[in-house]
Amino acid sequence: MSEELQLHLNRREFFSYLSVGWITFTAACAGMASLAFRFSYPNVNFEPEMEFLAGKTSDYEEGVDERWKNGFGVWMVKVEGKLFALSNICTHLGCIPNWLPAELKFKCPCHGSGYYMTGVNFEGPAPRPLERYAISITTEGLIKVDKTKIYRSEKGQWDHPSSFIPV
Amino acid sequence: MKEIINWMAEPIRSFPTFAILFFLMLKHYKTVGTKKFAYISLAVFFPAICWFCADPNFIKIILWPDNIPINILIITITFFTWLTLYKCAENDNRIEAGQLPLEALPENREKVWSWPNLVYTELFMIIACTIFLIVWAIIFKAPLEEPANPTWAPNPAKAPWYFLGLQEMLVYFDPWMAGVVLPVIILVGLILIPYIDTNPKGNGYYTFAERKMAITGFMFGWLVLWIYLIIVGTFLRGPNWTFYGPFEFWDFHKVEPMYNVNLSEYFWIKIFNTPMPTSLILREIPGIIITVIYLLMIPPIIGATKFGKKIIEKSGQIRFYIFVMLVLGMTSLPIKMILRWLFDLKYIIALPEWELNL
Incomplete structure (x- = not known):
């Protein structure tokens, strides 16, 4: 710093320069941080809808239907006069079981938990049956599955009227 | 022959066989720890x-890219276990003969400079490991799979x-136990070893x-617990986490x-032939009693034996009880594995309503 500049710059001016500089620096940092924060969110969200229409009850055969499994993570199961929407999340550690049509069971590839067609656990470490989602019939006669409401067997919620559709 | 190995x-x-071999190895460590052996x-x-x-099925599992580290691990662990026993046998023979252990000899107690002795070794190892990893990455490519x-x-x-090993543990336990409680016990137990075990013998030799x-x-x-479970989980678990022998084809069905x-x-339906009680605590009372006995009765019983008294005398009450609790945590794994294999027992206490299963 030259002698001349030293003479011109008094204490008050120094502080105003410092404030401007500091505010600019803070603003730049905040801008960068907000950009970085925005960057961590996806531009397009491929999350499946929590509610969906699953056609008519007559679309389903007796047994397990896998048509909504890849899109919404739901098995439609029609058994013993009931149609219900079964969650495809293993109750042991949250893996995705497979439906084995030959053995008539759901089998988890992570730790070997097995479930009957009804979703009741019978082998492996799974502590409780698969969860069922709320299911209802709209005024147009279509099935509506609501994944925000779950019904758990061990809490006796499978008798709840909106946990299944009688067919 | 292959059928027998698959069956074994x-x-x-294989778990009892492995455990028996382990104890035989330690019992006859002086025989095992020789170059001739x-x-x-x-x-x-x-x-x-x-x-x-x-065998085509065996070689397929062995050469699966993910499993190469386990092959290296098995070879190195076998070698280092033998090396340890070899050195132990050598020193124990010397101590028996009234000599100092090898590490305590004056020529082995000499100090050296870290530069260049240590730094050169480290530099060499850094280069060797880098070359090894690069060659490995070139030979075994990471698979490119479909989008998540x-x-x-x-x-x-x-x-x-x-x-x-943890994943194999999860087959026998609730995720809370095998995923959180037991790993924490393992880590805390390993950290506590130097505080519990204050015996100075074996330090430095x-x-x-x-x-x-x-x-x-x-x-x-x-x-027996960790490495054996890793081997089972790696080589012997196939589709649907079903068990497959080393020569068995991984048949999805x-x-x-x-x-x-x-x-x-078991308790209410099989023995008493009554429906399950609706009260949760009453329903699980046999399991709760067994767990309480296991955790609260066994430590004082061990403490009353001759063996326990010796440890209490040497290291004090607190150290003894922490030690016994850690050992009980460890032995709960083989106990649950054996109960599962023999009686198809899932949980001793099963309270899925409270997300609590033991």
Whole structure:
């Protein structure tokens, strides 16, 4: 710093320069941080809808239907006069079981938990049956599955009227 | 022959075999820890492994890119276990003869400069490891798979190789136990070893005779529980986490008849032939009683034995009880595995309503 500049710059001016500089620096940092924060969110969200229409009850055969499994993570199961929407999340550690049509069971590839067609656990470490989602019939006669409401067997919620559709 | 090996590899037979071999190895460590034994077992096992590798199913599992680290791990662990026993046997023979252990000899107590002795070794190892990793990365390429899909899981879905022991533990436990409680107990237990075990013997030199219990306990947890479970999880678990022998084809449709039952169901339905009580606590009371006995009654009983009294005398009450609780945590794993294999027992306490299962 030259002698001349030293003479011109008094204490008050120094502080105003410092404030401007500091505010600019803070603003730049905040801008960068907000950009970085925005960057961590996806531009397009491929999350499946929590509610969906699953056609008519007559679309389903007796047994397990896998048509909504890849899109919404739901098995439609029609058994013993009931149609219900079964969650495809293993109750042991949250893996995705497979439906084995030959053995008539759901089998988890992570730790070997097995479930009957009804979703009741019978082998492996799974502590409780698969969860069922709320299911209802709209005024147009279509099935509506609501994944925000779950019904758990061990809490006796499978008798709840909106946990299944009688067919 | 292959049929017999497949049959023997089933956990219910291979786990006791492995445990018995482990204890035999430690009992006869002076025989195992000789160069002659090492050469003979190498001469026996090398042709045997070549014969194993001639099998298409075996070689396929062995050369699966994910499993290469486990092959390296098995070889290094076998070698280092032998090396330890060799050094222990050498020192114990010297101590028996009234000599100092090898590490205590004056020529071995000489100090050297870290520069260049240590730094050169480290530099060499850095270069060697880098070359090794690059060559490995070139030979075994990482697979490029389809985009991630939250509604689909690969079959079998395997954890990274270092977590396969934990994943195998999860087959026998609730995720809270095998995923959180037991790993924390393992880590805390390992951290606590120097505070619980204040015995100065064996510091700075190899010995087995002076530290029999400590070494046996640690090596049991390490080799028989952890390494054995990694080997089972890596090589012997196929689609749907079903067990497959080392020479068995991974048939997706292999069905293993299994029907797992909770202790409460055994107790109320099988023994008393009554429906399950609706009260949760009453329903699980047999399991709760067994767990309380296991955790609260066994430590004082061990403390009252001659063996326990000796430890209390040496290290004090608090150290003894922490030690016994850690050992009980460790032994709960083989106990639950054996109960599962023999009685299809799932949970001793099953309270899925409270997300609590033991």
